Amino acid sequence: xxxxxxxxxxxxxxxxxxxxxxxxxxxxxxxxxxxxxxxxxxxxxxxxxxxxxxxxxxxxxxxxxxxxxxxxxxxxxxxxxxxxxxxxxxxxxxxxxxxxxxxxxxxxxxxxxxxxxxxxxxxxxxxxxxxxxxxxxxxxxxxxxxxxxxxxx
Amino acid sequence: xxxxxxxxxxxxxxxxxxxxxxxxxxxxxxxxxxxxxxxxxxxxxxxxxxxxxxxxxxxxxxxxxxxxxxxxxxxxxxxxxxxxxxxxxxxxxxxxxxxxxxxxxxxxxxxxxxxxxxxxxxxxxxxxxxxxxxxxxxxxxxxx
Numbered sequence: 001x002x003x004x005x006x007x008x009x010x011x012x013x014x015x016x017x018x019x020x021x022x023x024x025x026x027x028x029x030x031x032x033x034x035x036x037x038x039x040x041x042x043x044x045x046x047x048x049x050x051x052x053x054x055x056x057x058x059x060x061x062x063x064x065x066x067x068x069x070x071x072x073x074x075x076x077x078x079x080x081x082x083x084x085x086x087x088x089x090x091x092x093x094x095x096x097x098x099x100x101x102x103x104x105x106x107x108x109x110x111x112x113x114x115x116x117x118x119x120x121x122x123x124x125x126x127x128x129x130x131x132x133x134x135x136x137x138x139x140x141x142x143x144x145x146x147x148x149x150x151x152x153x
Numbered sequence: 154x155x156x157x158x159x160x161x162x163x164x165x166x167x168x169x170x171x172x173x174x175x176x177x178x179x180x181x182x183x184x185x186x187x188x189x190x191x192x193x194x195x196x197x198x199x200x201x202x203x204x205x206x207x208x209x210x211x212x213x214x215x216x217x218x219x220x221x222x223x224x225x226x227x228x229x230x231x232x233x234x235x236x237x238x239x240x241x242x243x244x245x246x247x248x249x250x251x252x253x254x255x256x257x258x259x260x261x262x263x264x265x266x267x268x269x270x271x272x273x274x275x276x277x278x279x280x281x282x283x284x285x286x287x288x289x290x291x292x293x294x295x296x297x
Contacts, residue, residue: 013268140295
């Protein structure tokens with residue numbers, strides 16, 4: 001039961017990001033598909049996108065959220081590993097399941113373009129999280145100082 | 154409230170509170186002063202000694218035994234974590250995990266981490282992890 005609870009909480013943490021990545025991937029895939037001259041996404045591709053989002057978010061929770069690193073270099077290394085993995089997975093999945101028609105104009109560039117957009121999006125998301133953490137750290141230390149100086153009770 | 158403090162050589166330390174009505178502020182100050190005088194009995198080499206709360210970095214429960222951690226020593230305490238947290242709450246002691254009660258005055262710095270966690274660096278350079286649940290309580294406490 002304890003293990004199940006732990007697993008459930010772990011999956012819950014991943015759920016939010018999964019929704020975010022699914023939305024981003026659907027929009028980006030749709031956007032890249034437009035370049036190929038097609039104006040529709042197949043249902044089966046949406047399921048594949050959902051699965052990819054699950055994998056990306058679970059790996060994120062495993063590599064970043066579920067792990068405490070006191071060493072900043074290790075955090076950076078883990079972030080880069082997650083970015084590389086997510087980009088590669090996006091490229092391979094979109095190519096393997098032929099999300100973009102190869103016969104169409106720009107079709108062969110689809111997977112590469114989509115992975116590039118994902119890489120940029122995920123990098124900015126990580127940077128955003130990092131900046132938010134820095135601002136939060138500043139706020140926390142300011143509150144701690146205030147608490148101590150007023151004789152904290 | 155007017156605060157007056159006098160420093161002179163050779164005089165005894167004394168705190169006098171003058172008030173008309175014992176309001177919340179006065180009650181809080183009195184409670185803080187009374188708790189501040191409290192000492193925690195700890196076991197040092199088969200003898201019980203009294204330790205000032207500000208010497209303690211945190212209390213930790215290990216295998217149903219509670220220990221007080223100072224910068225130099227780890228000392229057994231004969232009280233439960235819940236009791237310690239309740240009794241010394243006014244002095245800045247707060248649960249930072251199920252098995253740990255930390256003295257907020259012993260924290261040198263705080264760092265926000267992924268997943269809503271907080272990493273606290275104590276004055277002995279030790280780092281402790283405060284989980285998302287307890288981090289929320291800590292944030293509320295700091296804002297009080």
